[in-house]
Amino acid sequence: MRSLVNSSSTPLAASSRIGRLFERWGVLVAFLLLFAASTALQGGEFASVENFRNMLNQNASIGILAVGMTLVVISGGIDLSVGSMLVLAAALGLTLTNELIAREWSEGSAVALGICASVLCGTLAGSINGALIVFGRLAPFIATLGGLVAFRSVALAMADAGEIRSASASLFKVLGQSGLPFWNFQNSAGKPLTITYATMMFLAIAVIAQWFLSRSRYGRQLVAVGANETAARYAGVSVASVRLRTYIIMGALAAIAGLLQSSRMNSVSTSQLGLGIELDAIAAVVIGGTSLRGGFGRVWGTVVGVLILGMIANMITISGISPYWSGAVKGAVIVLAVLVQRSRA
Amino acid sequence: MTVDFPGVRALDRVSLSFRPREIHAVIGENGAGKSTLMKVLSGVQQPSAGDLRCDNRVVRFRQPQEAIAHGVSMVHQELHLVEALSVAENIFLGREVTRGRLGIRLDRRAMHARAAEFLSMLGAEIDPRASARDLSIADAQFVEIAKCLASDARVLIFDEPTAVLGEREATRLLALLRRLRDEGRAVVFISHHLEEVVDHANRVSVLRDGRLVAEFERYDGVLRCKEGKPSRESALAQAMVGRALGDLYPTRERCAHEHSRIALEDFGARGRSAGISLSVAEGEIVGIAGLVGSGRTETMEAIVGLRPSMGRVRVDGTVVQFRSPRDAMRCGVAYISEDRKGRGLHVSLSSTVNCTLPTLDRFASAMGASIATKRERVTTERWIHELGIRCARLDAPISSLSGGNQQKFAIARWLEGTPNVLIVDEPTRGVDVGAKAEVYRVIAQLADAGMACIVVSSELPELRGLCDRVIVLRQGMVVGELARARLMLPDAEEQLIRLASGLSETKAGACEVS
Secondary structure (H helix, E strand, O other): OOOOOOOOOOOHHHHHHHHHHHHHHHHHHHHHHHHHHHHHHOOOOOOHHHHHHHHHHHHHHHHHHHHHHHHHHHOOOOOOOHHHHHHHHHHHHHHHHHHHHHOOOOHHHHHHHHHHHHHHHHHHHHHHHHHHHHOOOOOHHHHHHHHHHHHHHHHHHHHOOOEEEOOOOOOOOHHHHOEEEEEEEEOOOOOEEEEEHHHHHHHHHHHHHHHHHHHOHHHHHHHHHHHOHHHHHHOOOOHHHHHHHHHHHHHHHHHHHHHHHHHHHOEEEOOOOOOOHHHHHHHHHHHOOOOOOOOOOOHHHHHHHHHHHHHHHHHHHHOOOOHHHHHHHHHHHHHHHHHHHOOOO | OOOOOOOOOOOOOOOOOOOOOEEEEEEEOOOOOHHHHHHHHOOOOOOOOOOEEEOOEEEOOOOHHHHHHOOEEEEOOOOOOOOOOEHHHHHOOOOOOEEOOOOOEEOHHHHHHHHHHHHHHOOOOOOOOOEHHHOOHHHHHHHHHHHHHHOOOOEEEEEOOOOOOOHHHHHHHHHHHHHHHHOOOEEEEEOOOHHHHHHHOOEEEEEEOOEEEEEEEEEOOEEEEOOOOEOOHHHHHHHHHOOOOOOOOOOOOOOOOOOEEEEEEEEEEOOOOOOEEEEEEOOOEEEEEOOOOOOHHHHHHHHOOOOOEEEEEEEOOEEEOOOOHHHHHHOOEEEEOOOHHHHHOOOOOEHHHHHHHHHHHHHEEOOOOEEOHHHHHHHHHHHHHHHOOOOOOOOOEHHHOOHHHHHHHHHHHHHOOOOOEEEEEOOOOOOOHHHHHHHHHHHHHHHHOOOEEEEEOOOHHHHHHHOOEEEEEEOOEEEEEEEHHHHHOOOHHHHHHHHHHOOOHHHHHHOOOO
């Protein structure tokens, strides 16, 4: 009772190759389509360079958070406390600056010290997260949920839940508001088009992070820890140090993001700044194709993810749809991105 | 019952039939297409052409559930029990027995009773109320089989069932396979243990490169090939590899071992083993035997700092205490884990990344900010060449390689650190015959070059063939030691089993207990 059936190899290979290409570059394709649609929506003569510049500027600080979040997610963790670290670091930095200016320090040194204190504060908050996760053996979700609640509360207490206005009249806001001219491009008002310092920092941080991820020892170990923590330990990777460093970097980046945001407004609203921003950061990471299970990720994808989210918000504002719909669209995009990109095993 | 099936990409026009009252062994080197075959049979993968017949009716299994509904069940190599549930709940998972008209109230009592029935049918003494988490690997496997019986399986497929078992559990399992056969079921099993195949299979199909290359059938109690010649293991092995195998074990010149490289003094893994004293000299291969759970692996892991330890370790005479494998590596001690997929390698990462991970410091410059990727590639290629690894693309996930080639990378990554002491745990688990011989050759060469090697293994022939002497562990203690001369005697394996299972204390005394 035996039947011989003739067959040989299949055409399966070709279709899976396209699938793999799409998996890799799909985000970029989606971005370009959205960008084209966005430019069309906003009128043909709307210069796309300026459009792009504005989007980068508006999303620089969330972008910096998302870059850090990419590293955290690759390590197999998550950081829910970024928005709270951001506001705490910004509030602390600005309070110190104001205090120094009140004591008649020069504006320059007051701002510089404030910035240092802010980054230090972020680093410290990040190391608390890291220590709880590594030494306290808490799940990253739990440890940073604690941070999410606690860090903002400290900031609120510092300012009685109110706004801290910068006493630095001209210097502090340079970071988020000024920039350098971008070749000979001009904006719609005929003035030279500037790239803000915030944008530059975002792009620089993204480039450095992508380099570190793909080319450094830390990046390699990060991927190894995220892919299989036990195997990494057996291979002699110091898992504790890798994870600790990741959360510290996240904290420092959150502080930088906080500085850029507060510099743009030249004030810190302790009850509003960075509220719910952690979800946007995680969404950008996921859209960018980084696996929430850890062990695989890319910073450039996250950057594109940030821009996609920014563009959606932008389009909704301009097309006159109620802003309340933006959540629905974002939600759909996040889910769609994951559906399309998950690997077909 | 006939199940015919055809060419998937990895399988080329293969036709087989599995009959009731038969144990059908499918053997082949890694990558020969055995796994694909099993995936097709159990409904995980679809054939691209050809069909599958069950009781002479063409069927299509689009999902494992459909295969199970047709009475085809698979017992995977990796066990799939839900740890949080009890044994009975696992057995009836997805087929819960309910009472009441709505069919939502679980009938626990009925499930426990029937689970107990199935388990006793298998001759396993497992409490159906016990939590699946607490089961030993062997017991978990029995529960898996009970699960298949509960789904009324007529064809049971086993993927390397004895690979994770010790000698004694394996014997128990094989007896069970025979019983399942005698009850009229078709039993299919994949194995790398040719001995097992020769002793138990009624029919053997050999796959090579996705084709069926040879078939053997048992009559008059002897396994014969088509021409009717009786066949032993060597014939099977030859069919698998497609060429005559040289001696599986390398011949070594054995010289006096003087300089002690690593010495354990009253050593143990806390809670798992104790009082182990052992010294391994330059150029010596010492085997560690013992049943599963005897503390072999735990002791080795304790040496390199993966577990808390007691007692002392001396490397080249100096007392050391390693806190991590990284520490151990610095002193020239490397440990290669038995669990290749879970601990030994990062299966989702590329061959290059895997090959250089333990020695990443050597490739990093500028305080780790930059890795010399070109040098990494060159190094990986060197090992591919040196160990004869078959690897088409360096940047493809290492899981795309066969078990044997993965194992060679698992060894290579540690050799890259030029250790003086190499501890290999189950060096040939899940590795085909051809690659086995090569792994043995590599270990022998390293020893000849002066490395001190410790080989932990459940395969007694391996210990006999490769080692200068063998230490036997039982319940975390050294219960015996067999020197080279003793290992050469024909009853050495029996002696090892006796020691490992604690069968005869008196006989153990007769043979050089240290």
